[in-house]
Amino acid sequence: MKLSYYPGCSLEGTASDYAASIAGVAELLGLTLAELPDWNCCGASAAHSLDEQAARALPLRNLRLAQRIGLDVVAPCALCFNRLKAGAKALAARGEAVTLRVWDLLDLLTQPAFLRLITHRLVRPLTGLQAVCYYGCLVNRPPAITDAASPENPGNMEKLLAVLGATPLDWSFKTDCCGAGLAVARPDLIDRLVRRLYDRALRAGAECLVVSCQMCQANLDLPQARISRQAGQAYDLPILYFTELIALALGHPEVPQWLARHLVDPRPLLTAKGLL
Amino acid sequence: MPPSDFTEDLAAALATAGLAVDACYQCRKCSNGCPLVFAMDLPPDQVIRLALAGREADLLGCRTIWVCSSCETCTTRCPNGIDIAGVMDWLKEQAVARGLAVPEPEVRDFHRAFLSAVKWGGGRLSEPLVMALYALKGGRWLKKLRRSAAAGEVATALELLRRRRLRLAPPKRLTGAGEVAAILRRW
Numbered sequence: 001m002k003l004s005y006y007p008g009c010s011l012e013g014t015a016s017d018y019a020a021s022i023a024g025v026a027e028l029l030g031l032t033l034a035e036l037p038d039w040n041c042c043g044a045s046a047a048h049s050l051d052e053q054a055a056r057a058l059p060l061r062n063l064r065l066a067q068r069i070g071l072d073v074v075a076p077c078a079l080c081f082n083r084l085k086a087g088a089k090a091l092a093a094r095g096e097a098v099t100l101r102v103w104d105l106l107d108l109l110t111q112p113a114f115l116r117l118i119t120h121r122l123v124r125p126l127t128g129l130q131a132v133c134y135y136g137c138l139v140n141r142p143p144a145i146t147d148a149a150s151p152e153n154p155g156n157m158e159k160l161l162a163v164l165g166a167t168p169l170d171w172s173f174k175t176d177c178c179g180a181g182l183a184v185a186r187p188d189l190i191d192r193l194v195r196r197l198y199d200r201a202l203r204a205g206a207e208c209l210v211v212s213c214q215m216c217q218a219n220l221d222l223p224q225a226r227i228s229r230q231a232g233q234a235y236d237l238p239i240l241y242f243t244e245l246i247a248l249a250l251g252h253p254e255v256p257q258w259l260a261r262h263l264v265d266p267r268p269l270l271t272a273k274g275l276l
Numbered sequence: 277m278p279p280s281d282f283t284e285d286l287a288a289a290l291a292t293a294g295l296a297v298d299a300c301y302q303c304r305k306c307s308n309g310c311p312l313v314f315a316m317d318l319p320p321d322q323v324i325r326l327a328l329a330g331r332e333a334d335l336l337g338c339r340t341i342w343v344c345s346s347c348e349t350c351t352t353r354c355p356n357g358i359d360i361a362g363v364m365d366w367l368k369e370q371a372v373a374r375g376l377a378v379p380e381p382e383v384r385d386f387h388r389a390f391l392s393a394v395k396w397g398g399g400r401l402s403e404p405l406v407m408a409l410y411a412l413k414g415g416r417w418l419k420k421l422r423r424s425a426a427a428g429e430v431a432t433a434l435e436l437l438r439r440r441r442l443r444l445a446p447p448k449r450l451t452g453a454g455e456v457a458a459i460l461r462r463w
Contacts, residue, residue, distance in 0.1 A: 009400050009401035009402075009403075009447070010401075010403070012400070012443060012447055013401075013402070013403040013441070013442070013443045014403055014436060014441045014442065015441075016440065016441055016443070017439075017441065038399075038451050038452050039400075040394075040399040040400060040450055040452060040455075040456045041394045041399065041400050041401045041456070043391070043394070044390065044401075045345075045346055045387065045390075046386070046387040046388075046390035046391050047391060048346065048365050049346070049368045049369070049387050050368060050369050050372050050384075050387050050388065050391065050463075051369065051391065051462060051463070052293075052365065052366070052369060053459075054391070054459050054460055054462075057459040058456070058459055061452065061455060061456070061459075137345075137346075137347040137348055137349070138347075138348065141347065141348035141349065141351070141352045142348045142351045142352045142359075142361075143352060151352055152352075176311055177311045177312070177345050177347035177349070179312075179345055180345045180346065180347065181345065181346075181386070181387075182345055182383065184386050184407070184410065185380070185382035185383040185385070185386040185410075186315075186343065186382065186383065189312065189315055189343060189345075192314075193311055193312075222432055222436075223432075226428060260439065261439040261440065261441055262439075263432075263435055263439075
């Protein structure tokens with residue numbers, strides 16, 4: 001299977017660990033991700049906050065590049081995915097033919113065919129790993145853009161974790177906001193939102209959170225030491241990408257190197273579980 | 277007499293932008309689900325109410341629109357299909373386009389720095405560049421250094437650098453860098 005791949009800017013920088021795990025999983029599953037040549041930034045929150053025209057035009061350029069190639073396009077970043085989908089909707093509303101589908105990476109890899117393939121290739125079931133799935137906002141909301149069937153209570157990541165042999169726990173905060181792009185300008189707001197996510201995850205019995213968005217990962221992973229200091233409580237909650245868990249369960253040899261790039265080191269937990 | 281900042285055209289301008297607000301019946305579902313309402317001066321339902329009342333100046337100067345994280349919960353849940361998060365964006369854009377003072381200049385300046393970084397960086401975002409542009413804006417970095425408030429940020433940056441997650445080399449300059457710069461010409 002071959003798709004156009006729109007990595008987005010973060011995956012060339014702070015989310016290079018996510019990028020590496022995606023390449024690893026694609027290789028394991030025989031998925032060819034052909035990076036969209038000359039793709040540009042989608043404009044993210046900055047564009048839709050200050051410049052609606054740019055917020056429309058930036059993803060449209062990417063969509064046109066993808067349309068020229070003709071393959072479906074997959075985005076691993078929630079905001080990139082959301083902007084590409086919005087672009088596709090805008091084109092369709094103008095009566096232009098949109099011949100390709102825009103995929104969110106988690107949605108793609110939890111299609112039945114991939115779940116079957118993962119089941120077949122499983123070499124190290126993640127037995128005993130208690131996790132909550134954290135989807136964040138923009139892969140699901142607003143459904144008019146994302147076409148999400150169940151935006152308030154998505155379940156595809158839980159389904160994946162169950163296939164991987166882990167124990168996905170139920171909780172009510174799986175689509176609550178982490179504060180997203182406010183991280184730099186108003187870190188105090190992030191701290192409050194994220195601390196509540198930690199507390200709720202712990203109350204659900206989780207040992208880690210699993211994410212499909214590098215912005216969520218950054219906001220939950222990077223400030224954990226700061227939030228712990230402020231709270232007077234040592235949080236130690238690894239924030240794992242779902243792709244890292246697929247690769248781990250399928251026996252990819254490079255998983256420890258990806259995990260070493262997190263600020264909250266997931267290796268002690270996974271070692272204690274006999275998974276590393 | 278209506279207050280002096282009353283603008284009859286506000287709801288009409290929003291409707292023209294595809295953001296009609298006149299179906300609001302004040303159920304407050306938006307405000308009850310908003311994760312950031314604690315940091316707002318107007319809950320989202322009041323933003324919509326004031327838009328209907330034409331209270332443009334109140335809205336363009338409020339804190340709410342800047343601490344909204346665009347999580348889209350309000351837009352998703354509105355029983356009347358009002359794009360509340362879209363209204364927040366429209367108000368932010370108007371406030372900046374008209375050069376008005378805003379109560380959260382940090383948020384505004386970060387967005388500006390982001391768009392400038394994409395424009396000057398050749399079409400993709402360089403994370404160190406956006407941080408540098410943001411820090412330089414209004415001498416923010418210098419002020420922080422004086423209060424030694426920057427220590428945490430520097431520590432995080434060093435941690436990322438140590439883990440090879442901070443890419444200091446500029447991103448690839450796109451063949452279409454000129455197209456992207458034209459789209460972002462205002463920044």
